[in-house]
Amino acid sequence: MRSNSAALFLLLCWPAGAQTAPAAPAASTAPTVPTYVGSQTCQPCHEDIYNAIQKSPHGQVDTQKHRWEHEACESCHGPGSKHADSAEASAIVNPAKLTAARTDRICLNCHLNQPTHIGRPESVHARNQVACTACHSVHGHGPNGLVPRKAAAVNELCAGCHTAVWAEFQRPFKHRLPEGAMSCVDCHNPHGSIFQANFQSYAANEPACFKCHGNLRGPFTYEHAPVRLEGCGACHEPHGSANPRMLARAEVRYLCLECHTNRPAAPGPIKNPPALGGVPPAFHNLLSPQFRNCTVCHLKVHGSYVSQELLK
């Protein structure tokens, strides 16, 4: 339409222009500023996507007054008049081909101010330029179509990138993720968290482990300090292990002795020891099977209510 008008204008002007000094071409090269054309314009060519979006949570963008009303498609793809005129793919923003940062800015225009994104500055995904669209299918169909909800499907999505982690779940002692009883997002917040490894929190600021292992939450009269200082990962491999109880060592005694040693022989209070957890010499003869698994006696290894030695 615009190009036809320009051609007609040029034909009318041509004789006059021929009589005078060459004039600047009449506005034909000035870039036209693309404008918003509305989602209805997109529908005829992209009907399947249009219909899917209407049934997805993004469908409500079209009904948001004073923001993107009737412009759901252009809320992400930008003004679409050029693309509507030319039907060229290059004439419109395609978030799939942008850098992750730019794609994310488009999503965060609406989604930054939501509680799920509170940990974004610490997010490992954001740091490694994993765009929102790597997990979210923006044109997804249905109310749950934007991202998998079923545990097995969530795990499959995460395992697509985290292959080495998924390999750990093939070990005999693991959390029940391969069986679909749990999902990665039960423990990790993919949008980021102030805790290490995008870890979820429970009851405000406690590790997500306590959501299911409430009996280990305490507080105990006698805490086992690593549980509070370094978390369960100090002794356990939560993704999976060949060792019983998902422990980080094949035998319990080594797991314990690697920390509980090196105390100077002389008894007495130690100020600023090289590390916490040292113990004085003991009568434990490691050649005896009785002392090979420390948790046979030190039962309450996560913390005890009555025994400082974690014996009961």
Added chain:
Amino acid sequence: MKIKHLLASFVIFPLLAQEPAANPAPSTEPVLTGSIDLGYRFTSIGGSSDVYNSVVNLHDGPRLIGLQFTLTDPHHRLFDRIDVRADNWGGDPYNSVHLNATKKNIYDFNFDYRDIAYFNLLPSFADPMLGNGIVLDEDSYFTRRRMSDFQLDLFPAHRIVPFLAYGRDSGQGTGITNFVSDVNVYPVADNMFDKTDNYRGGVRLEFNRWHATLEQGGTTLRDDQDAYASGFNGGNVYQPYFGQMLYLTALSQAYGVTGDSIYTKALFTANPLPWVDLYGQFLYSQPQTNVNYTQYDNGSLVLLRSLLFYTGEQALGYSEAKQPHTSGNLAFELRPVKRVRVRESWMTDRLHTAAAGLLTDMIVQPAAATTPSLLASLLAVNYNQEQVELLVDATSKLTLRGGYRYSWGDAQEPAPLLTGGGQESSQLRQQAGLAGFHFRPIQKLTLNADFEGAASDHAYFRTSLYNYQRMTARARYQLAAKLSLQAVFSLLDNQNPTPGVNYDFLSRQNSLSVSWTPSKRVTVLGEYTRSTLRSNINYLDPEFLSPEQSLYRDNAHSANALIDVALPGYAKLTPRLAFGGSLFISTGSRPTTFYQPLARLSVPIRKNLLWKSEYRYYGYGEIFYNYEGFRAHLLETGFTISH
């Protein structure tokens, strides 16, 4: 279909025209859609059934393998839509149900329930008498954990979302625990029950330029544990002690723990200017517990500190513990120019546990003086972290990243009694450099690397991260339209050269995965991971203080594969065959093999009826503990009925 409707309307039209007013046609949208997956499992198990139950725990019987349905109300009365899914019901060790009900602009309700059985009985784990051929099943248990979560989000206004939630986590089961009586240890029966109720509510305020979430919650805890025994129990030490045999004849030991906590959460995000994002959160919780402990035991027992032999003992204890825990975080992202982002983040985490109580121990036979002992401890942890990162989009295809993190803190805990008690303290001082890049030279190739290197002055524990390098590199290549490859390399190298510690830890994982669709009928997914772990650390033998070295090795091969084939169809129905599975082979400190091959066949019988069968094999073996191996064949067959 449309032509039929058109013809019908032409036929009906004259009739309708005679009526004064026609009712609107009812919606043709289906009200109920979904599928149900029912089947029966046959199993054949050889080898150690205890270890099979600890690792797999799947057994014979009819099963509701899966259920998924959606209920929509075309009139949008009480709900717009209800989605329900349930998995693995009818005796499997992990059952789940999820329900989501929504009504647009009114509410969103979610319910989640899981029931997971934990069985753990591994003879090699904690049986000191195993070498003598005696298995006492020590430190074993069979419990079920049930977790329910309800959350209701309301939408009274577009930008204000109040929410209410309730969650319950409970565990119940039996096991064998140990009763520790100075010189001897006695395996005894154990009952466990615990439950935590979590109540929370709050409001989310979501505006275009800022958001705040305010949440207040609370939990209640009950944790009961009873250990008991009657009859002769010789314990783990069969040798006489100063000429006298030690044994237990009766025990009643009970822990009654109640607890509660309040917690507060305040979250804030804002983008006051197009080039600034702000983030902040304040988190506070204060769990506390009250404990009643009782113990009665009879037998031939000894009190080590006074070398007193006795036959009856009674202990009563009471204690309280509180744990105020405060966390805070402030962060911002600046975008001063188009290609540059600066991220700054600060956080603090402060946790203090204070506990006090009294334990009264009384030897009743022969009568002796009561020994009251004070139960008191303090654990204090203060952690702080400051991090700044600069991200530069050098070109449209390359993003570079660099940053710095400083972590510092201090901790105090009770010192061991034998060192004189009191408190011991330690510090954390760690500086880390951060770097990385993301490179996408062509649409089909993505390269990504993330590096972190740190040096520490102090660390809390001998095995803590000290001087370490952590790295992950990833390459993804779309070789052809139907073939993509991914390679991942990750590394953690941690060194603590402190004399007496000499910690040397190296963990490396190399992973290669492929996704290939050679034809419309065939899909191949495969993944192979090679992982190696080396850990060396010095320690002193506790008895003679002789220097020793703890060596741990774990070198493993893991592979997963699944080949899915669409078989020749009939009547527009396509049967499918999938086969593959996983394997894990490790050498090192605990050489283990674990094979899980599988084959699946699904044959559509009608449009809405599918016959599905799956065969799985589990093969588990350990070289050092070959009595723990098992082999299991599982065949599951059933039907999926969809509507």
